[in-house]
Amino acid sequence: MLRSLHIKNYALIEELHMNFDAGFSVITGETGAGKSIILGAINLLLGQRADVKSIRRGEKKCVIEAVFDISKYNMKSYFKENELEYDDECILRREVQSSGKSRAFINDSPSSVSQIRELGEQLIDIHSQHQNLLLNKEGFQLNVLDIIAGNEQILSEYVQVYTEWKALEKSLKKLTDLAEQSKADEDYIRFQLEQFAEANLKVGEKELLIQESETLEHAEDIKSSLYKLTQIFESDEVGLLALLKEGLLELNNLQNIYPEAEELAQRMESAVIELKDIAQEIADKSENVVYNPERLQEVENRLNIIYSLEQKHRVQSVEELMALEEDFVTRLNDITSYDERIEELTNQCAVAFDKAKSKAAQLSNSRKIAAIKIEKDLSSRLLPLGMPNVRFQIEIKQRETLSVHGEDSVSFLFSANKNGVLQNITSVASGGEIARVMLSIKAMIAGAVKLPTIIFDEIDTGVSGEIADRMADMMVEMGGLDRQVISITHLPQIAAKGSSHFKVYKLDNEEETISNIKKLNKEERIEEIANMLSGATLTDAALSNAKSLLGYK
Template sequence: MALKRIVLRDFVIVQALDLDWHAGFTVLTGETGAGKSILIDALQLALGARADADVVREGCTQADICVEFDGCARLRPWLEAAGLACEDSSLLLRRTVDTQGRSRAWINGTPATATQLRALGEQLIDIHGQHAWQSLTRPDAARALLDAYAGIDSREVQGCWSRWSQARQALQHAQSAQDSLQRERERLQWQITELDKLAPQADEWDELNAQHTRLSHAQTLIDTAQTTLQMLEDDEAGVITPLGRASHLIQNQEHLEPDFQNIADVLASCMAQAQDARHSLQSYLRRADLDPERLAELDERLSLWMQLARRYRRTPDELPALLAGWRQELQQLDAAVDIEALHAAEQSAQQHYQASARVLSQQRALAAPRLSRAITQAMQGLGMEGGLFEAALSTADSPGAFGVDSVAFLVAGHPGASPKPIAKVASGGELSRISLAIAVTTSELGEAGTLIFDEVDSGVGGAVAETVGRLMHALGRSRQVLSVTHLPQVAACADQHYLVAKQRARQGTLSTVQPLDSAAREAELARMLGGERQSETTMAHAREMLAMARQAPAPRPPPRRAGRQRPQADADRTRSKPGRAANGARNTNGG
C-alpha cells in the first residue's frame, strides 16, 4: 500500500493542489514558513484527525481534501465488512470542512465516519513528528511502544483489571455503607414486627367494615325485619291474606271473562313473591344475633388498622402491600450486607488479575532487552557511537489496566555515561537523534505502507545527517517514505524531491508544491547549503552531495515485523467515482 495522490482545495494557504506521489524516498523542502507541514496536516485530517474551521482558506466556504492510495487489496475484507467498495485495489479518502468546523467524510465515495477514517489511517500511514521524544518521557507511551514492539496484547489484563475494579468497588461500597445499612435493616425489622401484630390480609379491610356495619345496626335490622314480617302475615292489615282472597275471587270468574286469567296469574305471582319474602325474613330473624362481643372485636381491629395507616401515612387498604414491600427490602438488605461473599469475589478477581499481569510482565521482560539492543544499534550510526539505550522495567506504584509494570526509557549519550531518563538528556541534537533511532527502529512494526518523518532530523547535521538520509533511503526500498526536512544531506538521498514555496497573489499568500528536476534540485540544495545567494561553490557542493548520495552504500534498515490485524467497522453504502490522477504535480493557484 502506498500514497498515490493528494488533492487539496482551499486548505489553509493552499488554493488548489493536485500532487502525485511515488514509491521510494521522497523529501519536501522549502523555506521556514512555506507550509511544508501543511501536506502532513492535510493527510492527518483525511485520516480522521479532529476537524477545525481554521483549516478553511480565508474567504472560502470549505476546505476539501482528497487522498488516493493504491495496492490496497489487503484491505478488501475490512472494506467489504464495512459495506465499502474497493475496486481495482485503489482507495479514495475524502473529507470536507466548512467554516463552522463541520466535516463530512467519504471512503471510496461512500459516506463514512471519522472513526472509520482513523481505523484505515492506522493501516495506511505512520507519522513520526519532530517532538515524538516528548511523549516517550511518559511511562504509558513507553509501555505502549514496548508492547507494540513485542506484539503484546494486553486486552486480557484489561478485562481482568475491569472485573477486579468492579468487585473492589462493590466491596468498598458495602463496607462503607454497612453501618447505615444495619440501621436501615433494624428500622425495617421494627416496622415489620409492628405490622405483623396486625397481620393485615388483602381485601380484609373491606370485609371488616362490612361486618362492623351489620353488627352496629343489628337491633335496627331485626326490628325492621319483624315489622315487615308482621305486615305480610297480619290477618287484618297484612298483605298475604288479602292477596289470597283477591286471587280466589278473580279465578272464580275466569269462565265468564277470559281477560281475568291474566289478572289471576299476576295476583298468583304476587302471592308467591310475598310468601318468599316472608320465608326470607323468618330465616333472617332465626339467625340474627346482636353479638356485642364480636362488635367490640371489630371496633378494636378497625381502630388498629386506622392507627397504623395514619402512622405510616397510608390508606388502610394499602397496609398489606406496604408490609410485603418492607419484607422484600429487608431481604435485599440482608443480601447487600453479605460482606464475606463480596470479599471472596474481590479476592478471586484479584488473583485472576495478578496471574494475567504476571504473564504480561514476563513478556515485557523478554522484549525489553531486544528493543534496547535494536535502538542502541540504530544510535551508533547517528553520531552516538558508544551510546546506550535501555528500556527499563520496574514495578509501578500501583497496578492498572495494563499490568503492574512501569516502563522508562533511559539513555547514555556516550561511552562510560550512566543511562538516565530520556527527559534529562540535555542536548537537543541528542534528543533528535535518539528520537530518530526510536522512529527508525519502530517504524517497521506496523502495517502502514507509508512512513512520514516530519522534521525528525532537527538538531543534527554533518555526517550524522548523511547517515539519516541514507537510512531513510534504505527504508524506502521496502516502504514508501516521505520526509519533511531542512537538511541538504537528507534531501540529497531522496528518490524524489518536492519544493514547497509561498507566493503573493491577489487572493493573499498562497503555498505551492512543485517536483524538482535535476537542475532545480541542485539549486534547492545550494539554497539549503548557503542561503538565497547561490554561488558556484554552493552549486558545486550540491552536485557533489547528489553524486555521493547515489554512490554511498545504504545502511541496512531493521527487519520488518508482522503487524496485527485491525478491528473492523461499519458504514452505509453509497458510491461515487473520482477523476483519474495525472502524472506530476498540478498547482492551480491563481496569480
Template sequence: MIKSLYIKDFALIDELEVGFDSGLNILTGQTGAGKSIIIGALNMILGERADTEVIRQGADKAIAEAAIQVGENESLKSLLEENAVEFREELILRREIRQSASRAFINDTPVTISVLKLVGDQLVDLHGQHDHQMLLRDENHLGVIDQYDAIKPLLKEYREAYEKMKSLRLELSALRKRERDLMEKTELYQFQVKELEEAELSVHEEEEIEAEMNLLDNAEDLDQKAASIAEIGAGEDISLMEMLNNIKLTLEDMARIEPEFETYLQEVNSARISIQEAVSFAERYRSRIEFNPQRLEKLRSRQSELNRLRKKYQRTIPELISYYNEIKKELNVAENFDLEIEKLETDISKQAEILRQRAIRVHNERERIGEVLSAEIVAALANLGIGHGQFRVDVEWKESDTGWIQIDGKQVECTVNGCDDVRFFISTNKGEDPKPLAKIASGGEVSRVMLSLKSILAREQHLPVMIFDEIDTGISGNISEKVGREMRKLSGHCQIVAITHQPQIASQAHRHYRVEKRETGDRTVTQITPLSPEEHIREVAALMSGESISDSALSSARELIERVGIQN
C-alpha cells in the same frame, strides 16, 4: 501508501491536489510557506481535532481528502465492516469542516470522527513536532513497548483476568456496603416485619371489607325491598302471579282460534316464569340477610388499621405485602453476609493468582522486548552518528500498599495496562551511565532517538505510511545526511512523507516537492509543486545557500544527490 491528497479552502490553501509516490517523499519550502498547513490537513483527515478557524476566509467549508492504497488488511477490513463501510484496497478518507459541524466519510460513507481516527491509526503514523515532548515523558514509554505484536495476546489475556478481578472486587465492595447499610437498618426492619406479620395482610382484603360493609350497612333496606318483591306472589285479594296465570290461560284459548296470539302467549309465559324466579330468589335472600352490628364494627376497625398502615408506609396494601417480602429477604441476607463475603474473598484470592501469573507473563515479555528494542536502538543510533550510545529499557513492578497482587513479597498495583512502570534510559557519550531520556539536553539527540524508534516500530507495526514533520530538529551537517539515509532506508518498508529544512535529508528524496506561498490578486495562496530531477537539484542547492543559488551550491547539491545514487 497515500496516492493523492486533495485540499480545498483550508487556511492559506485555495485548492490543491498532489500525488505522492512510494518511497521517500520530501517537502521543502521557506518558513511560513504552508508546509505545516498540509500536515494539518492530513491530521484532519486522520481524525484529529480541527476547528472552524481552518476554513479559508470567504469559504463555506474546508475540505481535505486522501486516497490511500492499503492492500490486504484483515484487521482494517473487520473494523470497516463493523461500522458498515465497504472495504476496498484503496480507501478514500474525507473530512469537511463547516461553521456548523464537522463531517467525515470513508469511501463516501458517513462515519463518526472516532471511527475515522481508528482507521487512520491503522494506516498512518504522523510524527508531529510535539511527539518529541511525548517521548520525553515516562508515562508514554509503556505504549512504545506495547506496540510490539508479541505482547498483544498476552495483554489481551491479562486484561480479561483484570476485568474479572475488578468485577469481583466491586461486587465485594458493594456487598460490604450493603452489609453496613443493613446493620444500620436491621432494628427498623425487624420491627416492620413484626408489625406487618401481625397485620396478616391480604392482597384483596380492602375490596372484600368494603363489599361486606356495604351489605351490612344496607341490611334493613335490602330486607324491606326483598319482602315487597315476595308479596307480589301472595296478595290478599288476587296476586300478580294469579293475574298472569289467568292471562296465560286466556291467550291459550285465543291462540287456538287466532295463531297471531301465539307470540304474546310465549312472552307472557316467559314473563310469568321470570317474575316467579325473582319472587323465589327474594324469599330465599331474606333468610340470608345478616343484621350484625358487632361484625360491622369489627370490619370498620380493620379498615381503619389498613388505612393507618397505608398512610404510615406510603404504600398500597399490595405494595406493603411486596415491601414485607423484600425486607424479610434482606434480613435473611444479613444473616448470611459472612458466608457470602467469605465466598467472594475465596473467588478473589483464586482470581488474584490467575492475574498474578498473567501479569508475570506480560512483565517478562516486556523485559524481553525491552532488551531487543535496546539493542536495535543502539545499532540505529550508531548509524545516526552516536557511536558509543547506550539505551536501556527498565521494566519494574508498580508497587503500591493497596496493590491487588503480591510478587516477590511486594504489593503490586494492577491497571488495565498491566502492573509495570516502563522507563527509557540513554547515554549518548562514552563513559557516561544511562540517564532518563528526559535528561537529554540536545534536541538533535532526541530527534535521532525518535527516528530510531520510528524505524524499528515501522517494521513491527507494518503501517503503510509514515509522516515526519521536521524530525530533523537540532541536527545538521554530517548527521543530517545519516538521518536522511536512515529515512530513505526506512522508506523501503513504508511510504514516507517528510518536511525538512536540511539539504542532506532533501537530497535523499525519491520524490521532491516544493511548497511555496504566492499572491494571486488580493489573496495569498499555498501551492505544492512536484520537482523534476533538475529542479530537485536546484531546490537542494537553495537549501544550502538561500534564494541566491551559486554555482558552487549547485555543484555541491549535484554531488550530494549523486552520492545518494551510489550509496543505494
C-alpha cells in the same frame, strides 16, 4: 503506502494534488508557506476533529482525499470485519461543510470518523515535534517494548483476563457495598415484617370491614326500618299480605263467572308468594341485625391497623401493602444470601487475578528480553548520530498492583556523557538528542512493524551538519523494503537524500494568499537546496554545494 493526496478548499489551499512514490520523500518550503497546513489536512483525513474554520474563506466545504496501495499489507480481514468493500487501492475521503457537518468515506462507502481513524492508524504514522514528549510517557515506552518483543498476542490475552478480573472486582465491591448497606437496613426490614405478620392482611379485607363498620354503627336505625317493613307486610288488619290474600280470594271467586280473572289470579298468586318470601327475608334480617359495640370496636381497631400501615408506607390499598411485604421478604432473603454470594464472587476474583498475574509475568519476561535488545540496538543507532558516549538503559520495575499495561513500571534512562549519571531521558536530554532518540526508536519500530507510511514533521529540529546527514541516511534506510518515509524538513542535508522532493510555496493575488506544492525537477531541486544553504541570495558556491549534496556533477 500513500499514492496520492488531494486537498481542496482547506485553509490557504485552493486545490492541490500530490503523487507519492515508495522510499524516502522530502517536503521543504519557507516558514509559513503551508507545510503545517498540508499536515493538518492529513490529520483531518485521518479522523481529527473537524473545524469549520479550516474551510477556505468563501467556500461551502473542504475535501481531503488520499489513495493508498494496501495490496501488500494483509488488510482484507479488517475490511471484512468492518463490512467494507476491499480493494488493493484504498481511498479515504473526508468532507467538512460550512454548516459544521462532517462526512467520512472509505472506498466511497460512508463510514464513521472513528472507523476512518482506526484504519488511518494502520496506514500512516505521523511523527510531529510534540510527539517527542511521548518519550517520557510510560504508555509509549511500554508500547515500544511490546512492539519490539512482538507481544501483540500475549498483550491481547493479558488485557482480556485483566478486564475480566477488573469486572469481577467491580461486581464484588458493588455487592459488598450493597451487603453492608442492606445489613444496616436488616433490623428495619425485620421490624416491618413483624408488623406485617401481626397485621396478617388479607385481600379485600378492608372493603368488608368498612361495610361491617357501617352496619354496626347504624344497627338500631336498620333494625327499626326493617321492623316497620315487617309490619307493612304482615299486619293482621291492614298488612300488605293480608290485603293481597283477600284480593286473590276475590279473583278466584270470579273465575266461574269471569274466565279472564283466572290469569289475573295466577299472576297475583305469584306476586303474593314473592312478597311473602321478601317479608320473611326482611323479618330474618331484622332478627340478625344486632347492635354489638364490642364487635364495632374490633372492626374499628382492625381498620385503624390497616389505615396506619397504609399511611406509614404511603399506599392506598391492602394489595399494595401485601406487595410491599413480599418485597421486604425478598430483600431479607437477599441479605441472608449475601455472604454466600460474596464468598463465591471472591473466589472467582481470586482465580481471575491469578490468571491475570500469570499473563502479566509472561508479558514482563518478554519485555525484559526485548529491553536488552532495544538497549543494544538503540545505542548502536545513536553512536553515529553524534553521541559517542551515549548510554541508554530501560529500567523495569514491578508495580504494586496490576494495570491495563501489566505489572511493569518502565523508565527510559539516558546519559550522553561518559561520566554522566543515568537519568530519566526527558530530564537530561536536549531537544536535538530527544529527536535523534525518537528517530532511532521509530527506525527500530519500522523494522518490527510493517507500517506502510511514516511522516516526520521536522524531526531534525536541533541538529545540523553531519548529524543531519546521518539522520537522513536512517530515514532512507527506513524507506526501503516497500515502506514509505516522508520528511518535512528545513535541513538541506536531509532534503538532498530524498528520492522525491516537494516544495510548498505561497502565491499572492489581489484578494488572497494561496498555498501550493509542486514536485521539483533536477534544476528546481538544485536551486531549492542552494537556497536552503545560503538563504535568499543564491550564490554559485551554494549551487555547487547543492549539486554536491545531491550527487550531481
